[in-house]
Amino acid sequence: MNNAPDFQTCQQRLMRVSAYIHDHLDEELDFARLAEIACLSPWHWHRIYRGVHGETIAATVRRLRLHRAAGELVNSDAPVEAIAKRAGSSGVPAFTRLFKATYGITPAAYRRAGRHTMFDQPVPERNHDMYDVTLRDMEERRLAGLPHRGSYMEIDRAFGPAAGMMAAAGALGPQTEMIGVYYDDPGLTEEKDLNAFAGLTLADGADVPQGLETRLVSGGRYAVLTHKGPYAELHKAYHWFYGSWLPAAGHEPADAPPCEIYRNDPRDTPPAELITEICVPLKA
Known part of the structure; x- marks a missing residue:
């Protein structure tokens, strides 16, 4: 049985957040507290808020x-x-x-x-692009790679060296996947403080190559959005997913960060042909 909140429930939760903001307008807002008020995962709640309301909390x-x-x-x-x-x-x-x-x-x-012009709440911008979203049961993945801090658009600074170390250790194979795990919401965190992990999948029982760190991507039910096009346009897909698809579908994100699986190599693929799978874990 799917006990995830429907669109109306999601709206009611976000209304509680809005009420809290109004009541504490002179305070520095605690985003973890707002996630608790919304009863949504701290990894995802702000993306849902931004998608539904058309603006960030800030x-x-x-x-x-x-x-x-x-x-x-x-x-x-x-x-x-x-x-x-x-x-x-x-x-x-x-x-x-x-x-x-x-x-x-x-x-x-x-x-x-001597006049008070009403400052209307903005009408949320609706992204009219549509994307293919499927529900997928994914197995746990063990990654070897390097952490990245800073702009998500510069994560190749970590992917490049990580792939080189994997290749030098003979750990790359036809089934190796490139996966980026994104821990921070760009709508909440300054670009210089964004944290991610540039990882490549390890075969079962394989050793982690020297110089690399390891992370686990948990298994379970995921919503997988397939995006075709430049990486610079991925934010549109995230906005549509959290603002349109997720509330309407009645699913709730699990308490884990999203990840991206890169299905082709940007070194030999035109930007318009790049395939990225945005994977958002869902509560059972």
């Missing part, structure tokens, strides 16, 4: 703080410095730049005008 907080600041500008005599601080800005200049970029005029001009 964008939501920024939007709500600016909306409040706009009201304070015309409905109170509070100094702009105090309003800027409450909005989370480092000072009046930074607040002025952000406010003008959003409202089209400076805070001082907005206050003089």
Whole structure:
């Protein structure tokens, strides 16, 4: 029996998150706490939030703080410095730049005008691309490879050396798979702090080549999205998966990170022909 939340339940959970944000707008938000409130996996909840709401948590907080600041500008005599601080800005200049970029005029001009333009919640951008998603029972995979920290688009910095060490050890074979495990959500984590693992599958009983680390990709039921095209466009597939397919399908992600299986070699494959399988573990 599938006890995963349906779309309405998912929406209700995200509404609890939104209510919590409103009630704690002056605090630094604890993303682990928000995952608990959403009753969703910390590996995946923010991707679902972004897909459904069309903006990141950080964008939501920024939007709500600016909306409040706009009201304070015309409905109170509070100094702009105090309003800027409450909005989370480092000072009046930074607040002025952000406010003008959003409202089209400076805070001082907005206050003089004496009007409170409604800052509407954005309509989520819908990615109209469709992708093939299948449910697959996958076996546990043992990987040998290297950790990567930084932009996910630069994970080849780790894949290249890892593949070279595997080849030197005679550990590459026709069944070897290249798999990237992605531990952090780019919507929550600064690019320089993103953590991933560039791994290649090891045969049963094979030793880990010297200089490489090992990781396990757990077995079980996965939702597998097949993407064809440049790696730079994978984010569109993630957005569609978490914002459209997953809520509608009624499945819930397991408490483990997603991974990507690369089915061809970017060294001899045109970008438009690259095949990537995005694998998201599901709760039983």
